[in-house]
Amino acid sequence: NAGVTQTPKFQVLKTGQSMTLQCAQDMNHNSMYWYRQDPGMGLRLIYYSASEGTTDKGEVPNGYNVSRLNKREFSLRLESAAPSQTSVYFCASSYSYTSGDTDTQYFGPGTRLTVL
Amino acid sequence: RKEVEQDPGPFNVPEGATVAFNCTYSNSASQSFFWYRQDCRKEPKLLMSVYSSGNEDGRFTAQLNRASQYISLLIRDSKLSDSATYLCVVNESGGYQKVTFGTGTKLQVIP
Numbered sequence: 747n748a749g750v751t752q753t754p755k756f757q758v759l760k761t762g763q764s765m766t767l768q769c770a771q772d773m774n775h776n777s778m779y780w781y782r783q784d785p786g787m788g789l790r791l792i793y794y795s796a797s798e799g800t801t802d803k804g805e806v807p808n809g810y811n812v813s814r815l816n817k818r819e820f821s822l823r824l825e826s827a828a829p830s831q832t833s834v835y836f837c838a839s840s841y842s843y844t845s846g847d848t849d850t851q852y853f854g855p856g857t858r859l860t861v862l
Numbered sequence: 863r864k865e866v867e868q869d870p871g872p873f874n875v876p877e878g879a880t881v882a883f884n885c886t887y888s889n890s891a892s893q894s895f896f897w898y899r900q901d902c903r904k905e906p907k908l909l910m911s912v913y914s915s916g917n918e919d920g921r922f923t924a925q926l927n928r929a930s931q932y933i934s935l936l937i938r939d940s941k942l943s944d945s946a947t948y949l950c951v952v953n954e955s956g957g958y959q960k961v962t963f964g965t966g967t968k969l970q971v972i973p
Contacts, residue, residue: 781963788866788949788965789906836905849894849953851961853905 748772750854752837758860759827767822767857769837777840778820779804779851780812782833789836795820827861834858865889866952868964876972879940883967885950886932895926895933896951900966906949909935940971 750771759765771778780792791804795814809831811823820839824831838851867886875881887895895912910917912924912933923936933952937944950964 786870786965789963791961849961850896850908850911853907855905 750837750839750852752835752854752857754857755855756858758862759824760862761828763827764823764825765827766824767835767837767859768819769821769854770819771837771839771852771854772818773839773841773852774817775839775841775852776817777842777849778814779838779840780810780820780822781836781838782806782831783836783856784833792822792835827859829861832859832861865962866950866964868948868950868967870965870967872968872970874970874972875940877940877942879971880936880938881940881969882934882936883948883950883969884932884934885952885964885967886930887950887952887962888931889952889954890928890931892931892952892954894953895924896953897922897924897933897935898949898951898963900947900949902946906963909948937969940969942971942973945969945971 753768776797779794781789783789790806793812795801798817801812813821835857837854840849840851842849865888897909898906899909900906912926916925921938925934947966947968949966952962954960
C-alpha cells in the first residue's frame with residue numbers, strides 16, 4: 747500500500763517550458779487535491795477533484811490545469827512555467843468530499859519545482 | 863484577518879517539557895478541525911483530529927473552543943522526535959470541502 751505517490755520528486759524548468767506533475771493514490775479515495783507550499787504562505791489549494799470526472803478551481807488556479815484521469819490518478823500541468831511557480835507541490839487525497847472524519851487528507855511526498 | 867492563524871514560533875523547549883500551541887480561525891461555520899505534523903522537507907501527516915469534547919492520544923491533547931474560535935494542541939513530556947512544524951487545519955461546512963491550512967508553528971525540542 748503505497749498511499750499517495752508523486753513524480754517527479756525534483757524538477758528544474760526554464761521560463762516558458764511546460765511540464766506535468768503526476769499523482770496517484772491506491773487508497774480508493776474519491777477526492778484528490780493539488781496544493782502548493784511557499785515559505786510563510788502555508789498550503790494553498792490549486793485545484794481539486796471531488797470525485798472521478800469532476801475538477802474545480804481552488805484558491806490559486808491561474809497558470810495551471812488538471813486532469814482526473816481515473817479514480818487513482820490526478821495530474822497537474824504547467825503550460826508555460828513562470829518563476830512565480832517555483833514552489834513545493836503536494837498532491838493529497840481523501841475518502842470523502844464533505845466534512846467529517848472521512849475528509850482527512852493524505853499527502854504525497856511532494857515535488858520541488860524551480861523555474862529559472 | 864487571516865482565516866486560520868498560528869504563531870509561527872519557533873518554540874524552543876527542553877526535553878520533557880510541556881508545550882502548547884493555539885490556532886484561531888475566523889469562520890464560525892467551520893465544521894472539522896485537525897492537527898497535522900510536517901517534518902522538514904517532508905509532506906504533512908495527520909497527527910490527530912480535534913473533537914468538540916477534546917481528545918487525547920498518548921502525550922498529545924487537542925481541544926476545541928467554538929465560542930472563542932480556537933483549537934489547541936498540548937504536548938506533554940516532549941521528545942526530540944517531536945521537533946517539527948505543526949499545522950492547524952480547518953474545514954468549513956458546505957458542499958465544497960474548503961480546507962484551510964495554517965502556516966504552522968515550529969517546535970524545536972532541545973536535549
